Amino acid sequence: MKTTLSSQNLFTTTNTTNEYKEVTSTSRSNFKSCIHDKKCDTNNECIKGVCFEGKCRCRCSPFAHCIKNEDCLGRNLCSNKCISENGTSVNCHFKESCALGSQCLQGVCVGIGRYVRDAYEAISCNIENAEIDCQGYGSKSECTIELGVCIRHKNASEIGRNASNECQGGISATYGFPSCISYDDKPIKCGAKGNMQQCSRGSFCGLYKMAQTPSFKVLLLDIEGTTTSISFVKDVLFPYAYDNVEVFLDENFHRDDVKKVIHGLVILSQKEAANDTDIKTPAEDEISQKCREDLVHNVRVWIKKDKKLTALKELQGIMWKDAYESGKVKSHIYPDVLPVLEKVHSVNIPIYIYSSGSVQAQKLLYQYTSFGDVTRLLSGYFDTNIGPKVESSSYTKIASEIGKPAGEILFLTDVDKEAFAAKSAGLQSKILLRDGNAPISEEAKTTFETIDNFEKIL
Numbered sequence: 001m002k003t004t005l006s007s008q009n010l011f012t013t014t015n016t017t018n019e020y021k022e023v024t025s026t027s028r029s030n031f032k033s034c035i036h037d038k039k040c041d042t043n044n045e046c047i048k049g050v051c052f053e054g055k056c057r058c059r060c061s062p063f064a065h066c067i068k069n070e071d072c073l074g075r076n077l078c079s080n081k082c083i084s085e086n087g088t089s090v091n092c093h094f095k096e097s098c099a100l101g102s103q104c105l106q107g108v109c110v111g112i113g114r115y116v117r118d119a120y121e122a123i124s125c126n127i128e129n130a131e132i133d134c135q136g137y138g139s140k141s142e143c144t145i146e147l148g149v150c151i152r153h154k155n156a157s158e159i160g161r162n163a164s165n166e167c168q169g170g171i172s173a174t175y176g177f178p179s180c181i182s183y184d185d186k187p188i189k190c191g192a193k194g195n196m197q198q199c200s201r202g203s204f205c206g207l208y209k210m211a212q213t214p215s216f217k218v219l220l221l222d223i224e225g226t227t228t229s230i231s232f233v234k235d236v237l238f239p240y241a242y243d244n245v246e247v248f249l250d251e252n253f254h255r256d257d258v259k260k261v262i263h264g265l266v267i268l269s270q271k272e273a274a275n276d277t278d279i280k281t282p283a284e285d286e287i288s289q290k291c292r293e294d295l296v297h298n299v300r301v302w303i304k305k306d307k308k309l310t311a312l313k314e315l316q317g318i319m320w321k322d323a324y325e326s327g328k329v330k331s332h333i334y335p336d337v338l339p340v341l342e343k344v345h346s347v348n349i350p351i352y353i354y355s356s357g358s359v360q361a362q363k364l365l366y367q368y369t370s371f372g373d374v375t376r377l378l379s380g381y382f383d384t385n386i387g388p389k390v391e392s393s394s395y396t397k398i399a400s401e402i403g404k405p406a407g408e409i410l411f412l413t414d415v416d417k418e419a420f421a422a423k424s425a426g427l428q429s430k431i432l433l434r435d436g437n438a439p440i441s442e443e444a445k446t447t448f449e450t451i452d453n454f455e456k457i458l
């Protein structure tokens with residue numbers, strides 16, 4: 001089905017598939033003007049000032065009862081009632097105006113489903129519960145969730161499935177059909193797993209489901225140099241904090257959360273000044289301008305020296321919130337990371353983060369990625385409040401908080417000292433070699449498996 005925009009700015013459809021009622025000139029003449037759905041008859045919806053006859057749309061109420069997602073075009077998700085993934089339905093002309101993973105259909109952004117070989121297939125699924133309703137789509141598995149997008153393949157055999165594939169408990173139990181997977185690409189067969197050449201940029205040739213059980217039961221991830229480029233942290237986040245710290249403290253020093261951070265920074269400064277002549281001992285009065293000036297100086301020195309100090313990281317986390325929320329910053333995630341996290345998550349292996357960045361900074365980073373909010377894949381976050389990343393006791397505490405034996409946890413990092421500390425606590429550990437990462441020691445090279453891609457952990 002193709003959607004075009006007529007000269008009257010009404011949305012017309014051609015070659016419909018029974019999914020949507022064709023908007024003919026006759027029906028157009030019947031259009032009433034409207035401001036919102038309530039002004040339209042039952043089963044019509046108000047789009048751009050006119051009532052639109054669309055039987056697949058929500059029934060003229062943002063919270064209409066529905067059975068499956070097809071009933072909710074324009075509202076995205078059916079969870080007994082039509083709900084919108086993004087808060088409200090968004091008008092659009094092009095896919096690019098819609099959130100990642102959704103399409104622009106008949107003038108509204110529609111989530112869950114996408115074009116597969118030129119046909120839009122929005123299928124019944126409940127992403128939150130990770131269940132796909134395969135009923136009504138044939139007896140074999142035709143449904144998969146790819147990175148949070150529910151998709152029904154039009155012709156399963158075309159993409160290399162075999163007869164043993166089954167729909168088990170509503171979830172596709174297909175193994176071993178390598179296909180390009182990403183947030184925004186059509187699934188196309190890519191021959192052999194790992195054959196990236198046949199996939200477009202940002203997508204990954206892999207298996208939809210893991211063919212074998214991984215050697216770990218928990219995944220623990222470092223951020224900088226592991227899931228995210230060092231350059232993003234050093235060239236985007238740190239300069240933002242460096243440039244804005246003065247104004248931020250001046251404008252927000254009366255806020256309770258900022259007062260707490262200022263107190264932490266004063267204590268830290270007193271401690272660090274004993275060993276670092278670049279650091280000033282701040283004025284006693286924590287709400288004075290002089291105190292703030294000293295702290296601004298110290299914070300800038302620490303940022304330049306890339307100090308992993310808890311109070312500094314707390315301040316940075318608070319400041320970056322504004323940068324992300326205002327849209328000034330979007331975080332970087334390496335393209336190989338999310339396909340693997342999606343697979344790991346799909347087999348109920350919990351994924352945790354352990355970074356020097358504060359928990360707040362970690363949550364923001366995964367909330368505002370260029371792939372959208374991926375925090376749903378994460379089970380928890382640890383920062384240096386639990387201990388420094390180069391001390392084994394920190395990893396022992398993390399294992400105890402997670403409630404799993406240390407040996408079942410795989411820790412991925414770019415820093416050899418962190419890998420050694422995790423190993424001493426009994427964790428499995430692998431070192432990421434990404435472009436721009438610091439070199440690791442010869443001893444680390446012989447002690448740990450080094451990988452350049454998350455796919456290597458499966």
Ligand SMILES: CSCCC(=O)C(=O)COP(=O)(O)O
Nearest residue numbers: 222223224355356357361362
């Ligand atoms: C959480 S984003 C900022 C990361 C950060 O401040 C940092 O120092 C990175 O350290 P990591 O332990 O993730 O390598």
Ligand SMILES: [Mg+2]
Nearest residue numbers: 222224225414
């Ligand atoms: Mg790191």
